[in-house]
Amino acid sequence: MELIVEGDDHPMTAFDATTTGSLAEGDAHQNDAAASDTNVVFPTGSVIECQTALSTRITGQVLSYDHPTRLLLIKDTSSGTKPLLRLLNLALVKQVSCVRDRTPEYVPYSSGVSTQQQVHERIRKAEARKQASLLQADVSIEGQRIFLYLRKTLDDVKWQDDSISVLDRVLVRPPYTSNSVESIGGDSTNAAVLQAKEHVRKILAKYHSVHQARSSNDDAPADPTPSR
Numbered sequence: 001m002e003l004i005v006e007g008d009d010h011p012m013t014a015f016d017a018t019t020t021g022s023l024a025e026g027d028a029h030q031n032d033a034a035a036s037d038t039n040v041v042f043p044t045g046s047v048i049e050c051q052t053a054l055s056t057r058i059t060g061q062v063l064s065y066d067h068p069t070r071l072l073l074i075k076d077t078s079s080g081t082k083p084l085l086r087l088l089n090l091a092l093v094k095q096v097s098c099v100r101d102r103t104p105e106y107v108p109y110s111s112g113v114s115t116q117q118q119v120h121e122r123i124r125k126a127e128a129r130k131q132a133s134l135l136q137a138d139v140s141i142e143g144q145r146i147f148l149y150l151r152k153t154l155d156d157v158k159w160q161d162d163s164i165s166v167l168d169r170v171l172v173r174p175p176y177t178s179n180s181v182e183s184i185g186g187d188s189t190n191a192a193v194l195q196a197k198e199h200v201r202k203i204l205a206k207y208h209s210v211h212q213a214r215s216s217n218d219d220a221p222a223d224p225t226p227s228r
Contacts, residue, residue: 041065042072045102050074050088051095059099060086072096138162146176149207150200169196178204 042048042065049059050072060074063085070090077083090096139147139162147164150157156167164172165184169192173180178201183193 042096043102044108045106046098047100048074049097049099050093053092053094055094058086058088140174143174143176146172146204146207150203153203154200166200167196169193170200172200172204176204177208178202 042062044062044064046062047059048062049057051057058074058076059078060076062072062074064073065071072088072090072093074086074088075083076086139159143162143164147157147159150164150166150172154166158165160171162174164176166172169184169190171182171184173182181197181201181204183190183197
């Protein structure tokens with residue numbers, strides 16, 4: 001959506017938008033009308049029609065009005081499919097009339113700027129989705145452990161039924177060993193796929209090597225020699 005600051009057909013400068021300008025000073029009737037608008041309230045959501053000092057008519061929905069500067073922000077949809085935000089200086093406006101009151105269905109305009117609470121809520125939901133993606137029904141405990149082990153090293157790791165998809169290039173099928181790694185789509189000649197396949201195999205080989213060593217230590221008999 002584009003913002004146009006104007007008082008007639010052509011866009012005004014920032015100086016024009018914050019001062020009365022020569023157009024307002026040259027017309028006594030306009031000055032009287034402009035002076036009286038300090039008591040006027042423009043409800044957000046209402047549709048108004050403005051006639052500028054050069055008799056240009058602009059119609060739009062009120063988004064905001066600032067009394068001290070007499071600046072009126074409207075959303076103009078009459079210029080085409082793309083809405084325009086127009087910032088009107090009422091000092092350069094001859095007449096303002098209400099075309100339609102605000103409807104009960106009116107939704108206040110959002111600037112798109114998120115509050116800190118909204119940002120934290122989005123982070124919380126994203127984290128919840130991430131944690132949910134770590135869990136997969138009907139998968140062995142060993143499969144869950146290997147999935148988490150791969151996630152420690154690689155970001156793009158997700159479940160595909162009971163198999164683990166890595167980098168969208170390789171698939172680790174049960175029993176999740178280095179020999180059960182295969183390329184996705186059967187493309188075994190692509191250099192990136194071959195590199196990913198070899199990398200995942202090394203990670204799985206290291207995982208099974210470490211856990212096998214731990215299992216061996218756990219199964220070793222206790223030293224029968226009494227301590228002195």
